[in-house]
Structures are given as C-alpha cells and as structure tokens.
Amino acid sequence: MRHDELHDAKLHDLAKRLGAGAAERLDVERTAQMVLARLRAEPRVSVVARLWMQPAWLKIAALLVLLLGSGVVARRPWRAGAPGTATVIPVGEDLTGLSADQLREAIHSLDQPLAEEGAGSVDAGLEGLSADELRALLHALES
Amino acid sequence: MPQAEPVAAVPTDAALIAAWQGGDEQAAAELVRRHARALARFLASAGAPEADLDDLVQETFIRAFRAVGRFRGQCRFRTWLLTIGGNVLKDAGRRAKRATVVPLGEDVRATDGDPHERAVAGEAEGRLLEGLRRLPRMQREVFLLRAQQGFEYEEIAAALGTSPGAARVHYHHAVKRLKEHLQ
Numbered sequence: 569m570r571h572d573e574l575h576d577a578k579l580h581d582l583a584k585r586l587g588a589g590a591a592e593r594l595d596v597e598r599t600a601q602m603v604l605a606r607l608r609a610e611p612r613v614s615v616v617a618r619l620w621m622q623p624a625w626l627k628i629a630a631l632l633v634l635l636l637g638s639g640v641v642a643r644r645p646w647r648a649g650a651p652g653t654a655t656v657i658p659v660g661e662d663l664t665g666l667s668a669d670q671l672r673e674a675i676h677s678l679d680q681p682l683a684e685e686g687a688g689s690v691d692a693g694l695e696g697l698s699a700d701e702l703r704a705l706l707h708a709l710e711s
Numbered sequence: 712m713p714q715a716e717p718v719a720a721v722p723t724d725a726a727l728i729a730a731w732q733g734g735d736e737q738a739a740a741e742l743v744r745r746h747a748r749a750l751a752r753f754l755a756s757a758g759a760p761e762a763d764l765d766d767l768v769q770e771t772f773i774r775a776f777r778a779v780g781r782f783r784g785q786c787r788f789r790t791w792l793l794t795i796g797g798n799v800l801k802d803a804g805r806r807a808k809r810a811t812v813v814p815l816g817e818d819v820r821a822t823d824g825d826p827h828e829r830a831v832a833g834e835a836e837g838r839l840l841e842g843l844r845r846l847p848r849m850q851r852e853v854f855l856l857r858a859q860q861g862f863e864y865e866e867i868a869a870a871l872g873t874s875p876g877a878a879r880v881h882y883h884h885a886v887k888r889l890k891e892h893l894q
Contacts, residue, residue, distance in 0.1 A: 583860075585836060594751045603739065603743050
C-alpha cells in the first residue's frame with residue numbers, strides 16, 4: 569500500500585468516527601415521535617409566508633421592485649391617455665419611404681407638442697408673477 | 712425439522728416515501744428511525760454543537776417531509792436528506808451569528824457529555840474537526856459524503872447539483888487541505 573493510500577485510509581477512518589458518539593446518544597425513537605408531532609402541529613407554510621420569512625434584504629428588494637413596478641404601471645395609462653399627445657416618430661426610423669404628404673403630417677406632429685408645451689407651461693410658476701405680469705399674461709392668452 | 716419463519720420484506724425508502732405521501736405517518740417515523748443517526752453523525756462532523764443536534768435532526772426531517780414531492784429519486788433518500796441537513800445547519804449558523812449569543816463553530820466538538828469519552832476521542836479527531844470547520848462548505852460536504860458516508864461521486868454530484876468531476880475536485884481539495892492541517 570502506498571503512503572498516500574495509507575494516509576487516505578486513515579483520514580476516512582477518522583471521518584467515520586467523527587460524530588459517532590453524538591449520534592449514538594441521539595434518542596431516535598423520541599426524535600421520530602417529535603417529528604411526527606411537529607408535522608401534525610405545524611401547518612404547511614404557504615408560499616407567501618415562506619417569502620416573508622426570507623432575510624430582510626430580500627423583503628426590501630421585493631418591496632422596491634413592487635414600488636417601481638406599480639409606478640411604471642401607474643404612469644403608463646396617464647401618458648398614453650393624455651389629450652393632445654403628439655405622435656412620436658422614432659429617431660432611427662427611415663423617412664425616405666414617406667410621401668410628401670406623410671412628411672408634412674410628420675413635421676406638423678413634431679411642431680404640435682412644442683406649441684402645447686408652451687401653452688401648458690403657463691400653469692407652472694404663476695405664483696412668482698406680479699399682478700401686472702399676470703394681467704399681461706391673461707391678455708396675451710385672450711388675444 | 713422446524714421451518715424457518717418467512718422474512719418480512721423490508722420496505723424500501725421509495726416505498727416508505729410513497730406511503731408517507733399517501734398519509735401514512737408510521738412510514739415517516741420509519742424513515743426517521745432509519746436515517747436519523749447517519750444524519751446526526753453528518754451534522755456533528757459538519758460543525759453542529761451536540762446541544763443542538765436533536766433540534767437540527769428534527770428540522771431536517773420536517774423540511775425533507777414537506778419537500779418530498781420535489782424528490783425525484785435522482786439520488787438516494789439519505790444523500791438528499793444529508794444535503795438538506797447541510798442547509799439547515801447553515802441557516803442555524805446564520806441565526807446564531809445574528810443572535811451573537813454563542814457563535815456556532817467556536818468549538819464544534821461537544822462540550823457536554825462524558826468527559827472521559829471526550830478525552831479518549833483523541834487529538835486527531837479534534838484536529839480533523841478543526842480542519843473540516845475551515846473548509847469551504849462544498850468541500851466539507853463532499854468530503855463527508857464521500858469519506859464518512861461512503862457515497863460515490865455520481866451520487867454526491869446528483870444530490871449537490873454538480874457534476875461528478877467537480878465533486879471529485881472538491882474532494883481532492885478537501886483531502887489536501889485536511890492532510891496539511893493534520894500534519
């Protein structure tokens with residue numbers, strides 16, 4: 569037998585002896601009865617409850633994903649449903665296939681949001697204007 | 712001439728598992744009787760304090776019985792059970808760390824029990840335990856499954872979700888480091 573094999577055999581022998589005393593002292597019958605009692609007493613944990621028992625970081629990550637997800641969902645219909653929203657032409661789209669009329673329509677649709685944005689921006693920051701400035705603004709809007 | 716009594720057929724683990732899934736509690740109890748000591752030996756060698764051994768064995772069986780529907784017979788029930796035991800021990804270690812009352816693995820040898828028995832357990836066993844504690848978990852479990860439980864690499868690989876070649880490499884790394892530690 570080679571020296572290495574002898575050493576391996578000794579290692580295996582040692583490993584087989586590890587924990588043998590502790591295992592012998594285990595009351596197997598009592599353990600079996602305890603396991604049965606716990607199986608009867610503790611109902612199966614639901615998937616939701618099991619998820620909730622995960623470490624705290626997982627809960628925080630899940631909460632963040634939920635918040636972000638619900639934010640995205642909440643924003644989507646508002647944007648899609650906003651009145652007067654201009655048609656968006658993808659930047660990379662090839663325009664060479666469009667006719668003159670289609671191009672005019674596209675240019676018109678690009679102009680639209682700028683005009684609307686200009687009007688819409690009146691709502692923002694009015695509290696900073698003086699009475700005279702407000703009057704002038706109202707007058708400009710009416711004309 | 713007296714006739715030999717017919718030997719009652721011993722149900723296989725697979726038969727006991729099927730019986731448990733069908734609601735037979737005694738089948739579960741029989742599986743505990745069959746595998747509890749091997750599991751306890753594995754857990755004790757992997758660093759479980761003897762004071763916690765009973766709880767860890769129970770917890771491992773509870774988890775195994777609850778998850779037995781996912782056991783597809785890819786390896787023996789005992790191998791599968793021991794890998795669940797490894798997870799239970801890891802979770803217990805995490806809880807102990809969080810509680811910071813008694814850090815797990817400070818001394819994996821039993822501090823209670825018969826002092827004489829502890830004395831004769833021998834220095835080599837103590838050093839091996841110490842060496843095992845220092846190994847990465849995968850190397851420790853592969854070594855114990857191979858050297859202590861006598862499983863083949865294919866069996867170990869199936870239970871741990873790795874390849875037989877990788878299991879062999881883990882084993883050889885473990886042996887090399889343990890030998891260095893023992894010398």
